[in-house]
Amino acid sequence: MAASALPRWRPATLIYRRDVTPDTQTVPLHTALCDKAYMKTQRILIRDETGHDVAVITEVTIAAFAGLEISNHTEQYIIEALRSAGALTLSLVAEVGGRVVGHIAFSPVSISDGTPNWYGLGPVSVLPLYQRQGIGKALIREGLLRLRDLGAGGCCLVGHPEYYKQLGFTNVAGLVHRGVPSEALYAWSFRGRFPQGEVMFHDGFAANGQQRQARDAIASRP
Numbered sequence: 001m002a003a004s005a006l007p008r009w010r011p012a013t014l015i016y017r018r019d020v021t022p023d024t025q026t027v028p029l030h031t032a033l034c035d036k037a038y039m040k041t042q043r044i045l046i047r048d049e050t051g052h053d054v055a056v057i058t059e060v061t062i063a064a065f066a067g068l069e070i071s072n073h074t075e076q077y078i079i080e081a082l083r084s085a086g087a088l089t090l091s092l093v094a095e096v097g098g099r100v101v102g103h104i105a106f107s108p109v110s111i112s113d114g115t116p117n118w119y120g121l122g123p124v125s126v127l128p129l130y131q132r133q134g135i136g137k138a139l140i141r142e143g144l145l146r147l148r149d150l151g152a153g154g155c156c157l158v159g160h161p162e163y164y165k166q167l168g169f170t171n172v173a174g175l176v177h178r179g180v181p182s183e184a185l186y187a188w189s190f191r192g193r194f195p196q197g198e199v200m201f202h203d204g205f206a207a208n209g210q211q212r213q214a215r216d217a218i219a220s221r222p
């Protein structure tokens, strides 16, 4: 089915598990996350993952990153590793028509200047057929609202400049991540202050499937 064959839902409605709508927020997020085009997207339910979503999150993640040349295609293992380490601070799914079509993960980061309560955003995935319809923005926006409610100072990510800049994420002089060009490291601050130093994402980001194979091999030993 081509993307253009998707039904055009009207009027646009966003449903969040906590009945949060952009109009009711007391702290406005970047306007690009609340613009009219965004609100004209189809019905999207954003909710926490449950145990039933684990397999479909893997499928969505694999499918979303499959065609991405810059990906190592290890994102599904990263999510698994974060989950097993109890480091999935937030794991949200996007449902359209009862089907999980998107996912976003947030996990704690450490920053060399000692700034506490910062998080890493990602991986974030939307099934190819559902991309460019506002689902990624909805996941990111709800994730940011939840992080703010958790008392987070902010979050950062390594990602595509074109996408994250338009959402209000910014490059921060003096905030770096080893091996990543500075223009690919983006941050969002809830308090107007940005840390300085090196960002270290959770060890789960090094997962590449070998760890799971080793675990499975040990578990299957007689």
Ligand SMILES: CC(C)(COP(=O)(O)OP(=O)(O)OC[C@H]1O[C@@H](n2cnc3c(N)ncnc32)[C@H](O)[C@@H]1OP(=O)(O)O)[C@@H](O)C(=O)NCCC(=O)NCCS
Pocket (backbone or CB within 6 Å): 064, 065, 068, 122, 124, 125, 126, 127, 130, 131, 132, 133, 134, 135, 136, 137, 138, 158, 159, 160, 162, 163, 166
């Ligand atoms: C990136 C991703 C999560 C965005 O979700 P989405 O639902 O497609 O995005 P949205 O509909 O919320 O936003 C659409 C806008 O974002 C921008 N955008 C989306 N994907 C983009 C991309 N790959 N490159 C540049 N800009 C992009 C465009 O401006 C687009 O607006 P347009 O369609 O009017 O041009 C999704 O495309 C995806 O899963 N991609 C593959 C995995 C990936 O790259 N994950 C992020 C790694 S950093």
